[in-house]
Each structure stands twice: as C-alpha cells, then as structure tokens.
Amino acid sequence: MARVVIMGGGIAGHTAALHLSRMLTRSDEIVVVTPNSKWNWIPSNIWVGVGKMKSEQVTFELAPIYKRKGIRYEQALATAIHPEGDASHELPFVELTYTDPTRSGQTDALEYDYLVNATGPKLNFGATPGLGPDGHTYSVCTSGHAVDASEALQESIARMKRGEHQVLVVGMGHGTCTCEGAAFEYAFNVEHEVRQAGVRDLADIVYLTNEYELGDFGVGGLTFTQQGFQTTSKLWTESLFRERGIRAVTGAHVTGVEDGVVHYEQLDGTDNSLEFDFAMLLPPFRGADLRAYDKNGEDISAELFAPNGFMKVDADYTVKPFEEWRAEDWPRTYQVPSYPNIVAVGIAFAPPHQISRPRKSPNGTVIAPSPPRTGKPSGIMGKLAATNIAAKISQGDAVQVRSASMADMAAACVASAGSGLRHGSAASMTMYPVVPDLQKYPGTGRSVKDTFGEIGLAGHWIKLALHYMFIYKAKARPGWHLIPE
C-alpha cells in the first residue's frame, strides 16, 4: 500500500488526483490537501468579472467528488515538507494547518510515499503598494474577486449612464506578472459590456501591461500564416485594439496604486501616472508559503525552492543570457532531483527562465512577463505526475518515467473578447511548442503550421464549450478521462 499526498486542488492537483483514482488500486491511498473547499474553472472568471456568469457557475464543492472517487480530502493548508521524515516520523511527511471550519487552526502531520506539489500561486498583491482587493484595484484571480470586480464595473457603467466619463484600466499590477492573456480578455470583455450598455463613448479603456509589445502574452508572441502571409500576434492584436478603440501602455511596471491613481515605470525609465475610476490589475505570483526541513530539522528550503518560492525540479537553472536559452533547459518529469518521490506541477514548479525576452529599465527595474503555465500545460503536468507515480507504485521506483516538457507541449488558447451567443467573439490561438525551440524550428522557434490565430464568434462558442466540457471533466462524470487535458 502506498500513500500519495497531493498539495493543491486546482487544475494540476485535481487532474492528478482524478487520474490516480483510476490508476491505483483500492489498497493505495490518495489524499488531497487544499485550503479551498471549492474547485474553480478560472478561465471563466473573466465572465464572472463582467456579470455574465455567477460565481456558482464556475465553481463546485470538492468534497462530494472526492467521496465518490474514494479520495481522502483534507481541507487544510500545507505549511512544511519533511522529505526525510524526522526523529518521530520514519516516513517523509507534510505539516498541515486545517482551514476546514470544523477544525480551523488545528495542525497535523501527514506521512507520504509520494508527494505532488500543485499548490499553484500565492497571489502576491503585497509586491505592489495599494494593489488588490485590500488596496485600490480589483482582480479576477478568484471567483470571489471577480464578483467584486463585476459589482464595481456595474457601478462605473451606471455612472456613465448618468453622463459621467469613466477611465477603466485593465492589466498587470507588476513588471513580473504572468497571465497577460487573462487581462487581455478582461479588457475586451469590459469594452464589450460598455458598448452593449450604450455608453462606449463615455469610456476610456486602457490596457496597462508589462509586455514589451502587444501580442507577446508572456510567450514572446506568435508567428502564423494568414491568407498567404506570415503575420505576427503583435500586428493582429494591435489591429484588434484599433478596431475596438482600446488604448495600451506597454513595458510598464506598476510601482504603486493610490485611490484613483496608478503609478508606473516604463522600460524607457520614465515614471508615469494614470488616473482611473475602475481598475482591474492582476497581481504577480509567487510560490506558496512552504518550508522544507531535513531529518535533523535543518531548514533546507533554499535547496527545494527558488527565491520566488516555486519548487526547483529537473530544469537547468543556470543563469545565462537570453541568446543561450535552450528548450532543454525546461523540466521534463517535474521531479525534485534530490527527492524523486516529490514532483511539482502546474504553477508550483520553478521555470528555468522567462519565455519572452527579459528587459530592464535604465533604473534596473525588471519588466518581463513570467512564463504562463496555467490551463492546458497544468492539466498535462497533473496527468503526467499521476501516470509516473502509478508506474512507480506498480513497477518500482526504477521504472522509466514519462516526460512532458513545455518545449514539446502545444497550447490551445481561446481568449474571449466579448460574451454572447450571437454577438460574442474570441481570439482562438494554438502554438506548438509553448517554449520556442530554435534548434528544431529555426526562425520563430515554433511550428508555423501548428501555430495559428483567428478572431470571431466561433471562438466564443469554443470557449463556452470548453467551459462546460472541463467542468464536466473536473466533476468526474462518466467518460471524464476521455476528454484531453
């Protein structure tokens, strides 16, 4: 009998748990430790953030699903890993603090044979003074945040209906943020809602981003073929901004937010400010607040975690210039080299470097999008973790494990630009691979044939179909495992 502990119940952790439940025998135990009671289909939070969906449509309770699948569920926050055990534990274990209302604040130790770190990001609003729900801006990172954003947006729309001019700022709240695609989606959904409300002429919508240029999306932009020409996501995205009348400020690091004013530094070193009536700015991410200790209780956190809190896995973390970055730098198995029974998947693993070219302002401020690893890559990593752990349990730790590098992984993204079965639109994009491989694909680093982009109503239908399909899959309904990650 083996026990697999999964820290985190988001896309990567939940996917790993469900696949393990069908791959392991009844004698093995799967335990999910997550502080949240609900699963959230985060890509649809942008629709909650404009009032097109309710929070209940993008979330569901985890407990009934885990009960049905025979998975032990502990509503708790993992706080420390002891990968060698300690004086009173022969086996490795994790320390937990319960968030379950019936045991809130109680602590416990949970031994494991295999550990999956799928803790996702810590929303680091504190990195920028005045950022976030406790400051002066809104967020759509959680369904609760999105509900608050929607209410504030409706208030702005009501003011416009009374004839007041409003400045709506959407974007990234720090120079090292990731998930530019989500901010892009929210900006265009806000524009769509304001237009539908008949007050577009009273709204000045500004997209404030750390991307060097539009269309970067944290992946260095895309190149694809359209009507016989190779075009770029930069030109394509700029065209959409022009068509929809949205202003953009690029290469920006938000240095602070005050009531109604956002301050930012740009790549040219200038300090600027922008007054706003409504602002949704995403926070930068850092790893969960986890510590690690060896058998003697010595703190080995620096061995297991990068300075940003993400877990170091089988990547090449050698610091080198952009020109020397290679596809092989990226992890293949997500195993921790010194403790191969630990894997870190989804946002929890430390990327070796950015994907977009990193840049600094003349003042030395780093303004560089962090690499996105949400959605499809997270699901694939979760399934990979389950497959490899199941193989080790059934065939022994010496078994040849499978790999899934982001440098050999495709991404299919559908970025909503407005909701509505008849009047919605979205940008459908694919790229292969996510991490460019200039040795394999000289020029752009990606297969131009497998990389494409298209805007239209069909994209909205696809995003809506994906919403229902992935919630069906996450609820482990019949045939769920046939739906690809």
Add this chain to the structure above:
Amino acid sequence: MDHTTHDIASAPLPTAKTLRARTGLLVQFERFLAINLKMAKIIRKEHR
C-alpha cells in the same frame, strides 16, 4: 506618442466584409468546426 500608440494607430483595420464574416452564423459555424479540427490535430500530435 509612444511606439505602442503609434503601432495601434497604424495597424490594419478589418473591412466591413471581414467584420460581417466574424459574426455571420454560417461562416462561423464552419469556422467552429475548422478550429476545433485544428486544435484536435495539434492535441493528437502532442500525444503521439
């Protein structure tokens, strides 16, 4: 005017025909099938 503002101002604007095609039900139904097929091919390739 910074470079992004300039780039947006000089980006190509879709024609009325393109905009109609982006919302036309028949065209978009065909695109829905075509895009899904493209995505499925990429996912299948990745899983090989």
